[in-house]
Amino acid sequence: MADINAGKLPVKTIDMELLKKEFFNPSGSLAKVKFGTSGHRGELGKGFCALHAKAIAQAVAKMHKEDGIKGPVLVGGDTRLMSKTVSEICACILAANGIDVILPSIPLPTPVFSMEILLGRACACLNGTASHNPPQDMGLKYNPSNGGPADSSVTSKIEEYANYFMATPSEIKEIGLEEAKQSGLIKEEDVITPYITELAKVIDFDAIKEKGLKAAIHPMGGTSLPFYKAIKEKYKLDNLTIVNETIDPTFYFIPLDHDGKTRMDPSSQYPMKPLIDIVAAGEYDFAGASDPDADRFGCATKEGGLINPNHALCVMAEYLISKNKSNFDKYIGRTLGTTHLLDFIAKSAGVEIDEQNVGFKYFVQGIKDGKYILCGEESAGMSKSGWTTEKDGIFAVLLLLEIMSKNADIAYLYKEITKKYGVSYYTRVDIPTDDETKAKVKSLKATDVASVTEVAGEKVEKVRDTDGIKIYLQNSWFLVRPSGTENIIKFYCESFISEEQMLKIVKEGSAALGIKLS
Incomplete structure (x- = not known):
């Protein structure tokens, strides 16, 4: 792979004005709506434009009416160029169809959408994000009442309806944002307090505070920034420092990835280089990062440098087994491409491995049913029963910090695992x-x-x-x-x-x- 620019800052800025123009007036044939492992994504313009957003929102409205789904839909997005605009478009389409909408004024992490649904404050959500993809990309995800990524039976229906509305846009119902707000169908809610309050049930903040490890946090220009700030303040974590608070849709401050593209991937050594450098220099014991929509995690430590997600999952699995000795069900969930070292850990603990296709949607029901000690994927996504039915990068970073605060460096703990089960x-x-x-x-x-x-x-x-x-x-x-x-x-x-x-x-x-x- 080409890595001429890898680890360096972008050599030229992205033409934001051109991308805005393409969003509203795309050139070329428009891509059909197609939901992959998590939503529809495409480059701004023919891959994802205003019509895609309108069609998907109208498709969701149609599905909710047909299926008798009641309750407000939470609408929001990450910190990308057109995320706020996409959120407002979707909110207005839903309101025009008589559906109540919660439209927060701040960008929202993917796991927070899940939490809001699980707490019963929303019945579903539309989330404008393209995860860690390059800044030129945009996307929309739909989560139903279980709070997790929609399964194929739901996404296939959204695809069918959305592509129909793409072809017949005159059937899309629309009203303006001010009219929708005045109608009372769109309202704002505090989404920070419920999430960070729930975190205290699964994270030992006292241990993190008492140990006092110097921890650096990098939101990577994403939605997790106000949440990490609120966590630091509420739980008085003076040892936690947010080392970069920059929010810019070009993500110019993120070093280029292995192929010379800007990709905000917290598991890649190139975007993570600033964090790797500060722990190597001894400035911090631990550094954690979440991607722009905060559903993926990354961490680096003084002893191990960048921690491979597979390694982190193994450490988290052993820790969660020991932490919940008599209070867990009998499965560790992993996707097809995730390390089989988890299998050895599970066997030693007397629990089972549940191997699923790639896509977090395959873990959703099991999470809700209390099935999983941990479920994870090699691409740096994880959650567990008793927590969100979406991947949660904020939770993962804090859990790794808790583990280090109570035990030892993550790299050391992983080496101890390989001594028991073999090197992967x-x-x-x-x-x-x-x-x-x-x-x-x-x-x-x-x-x-x-x-x-x-x-x-x-x-x-x-x-x-x-x-x-x-x-x-x-x-x-x-x-x-x-x-x-x-x-x-x-x-x-x-x-x-x-x-x-x-x-x-x-x-x-x-x-x-x-x-x-x-």
Whole structure:
């Protein structure tokens, strides 16, 4: 992958005015509404424009009326260029359809949408975000009454209705923002206090305060900023410092990622370089970050530098098992591409592993049912039963800080885990591709790879074809699947033998599946 600019600040500014123009008057054929693993996303313009927002909001209004869904819809978004505008558009469309709307004046983290629904203050939400994608992108997510990402039965209906309204915009009902506010259908609520109050039920703030580890927090220009500020004040965490409060839709202050793009990914070493540097210099013991919509986490420590999300999940799993010795159900949930080291941890604790397709929506019901000690994914998302049914980067950062405050450096704790269960050699390769190739990979079935009985000297023990193709070997595994939100194919591999074996599996496994890695 190209990394000429990686770790450096953007070399030129983004043309905000052009993107605004494209949002309202897109050039080229408009993309159809398509919900990936979490919502519809696209570049401002033909990928995501005002009509996309209107059509999705009208589709949600139609679905709510047909299904008899009652209650206010929480509408908001992150700190991106058009998020506030998208939120107001959606609020006005819903109000025009007679639906009550909660429209906060501040940008909202994804887990806060979930919390508001779980607390019964909203029946559903529309969330304007494109997660950690580049600043030119925009998106919309819908969460139903369970507070989590909508499942395919719901998103397919929204897609169908939204694409109909894209083709027949005259059927979209609209009123102006002031008229909607005057009608009483749009109101504002305090969304900070309920969330940070609930946090005290799952985070030991006294331990964090008493230990006093010097902790740096970077909101990465996102929605978590006022929430971290409120947490610091309410729980008197003088040891917690917000090291960058910049809010700018160009995200010019975030170092470029491995491919030279601005991508606010808290699990990547490039955007996280400022935090890695300050813990390496000894200024802080711990540094935590959340992406712009705060559903992903990242952390760096003095001993370990940037902590791999898989490593963090293992440390969190062991800790939560010990913290809840007699008060948890029998599962650790992980997605297909997440480390199998969690399997060893689960087996040792006498609990089960629940392996799900990629997408947090597959954990939602289990979280609500009290099933999970922890559920997580390798792309730095996690939650647990008794908490939000969305990924929560704020909760994850604070939990990691709690763990360090009570135990030791996260890197040290992970090494202790590998001493017990073995070292994991893990990689993920993102391969640029096109829609046709993605469709082919998505359609692969176990029967298509029946002739593959051995890879890199390890026998094939099982094949799963529910989300791409995952091949389980004796002491390793690999997975190939198309991204739900980007034009890339993701190739994952993990071996418990050696790094050399992992690289051999990547080479032979990709060849066996007909995947070109470069």
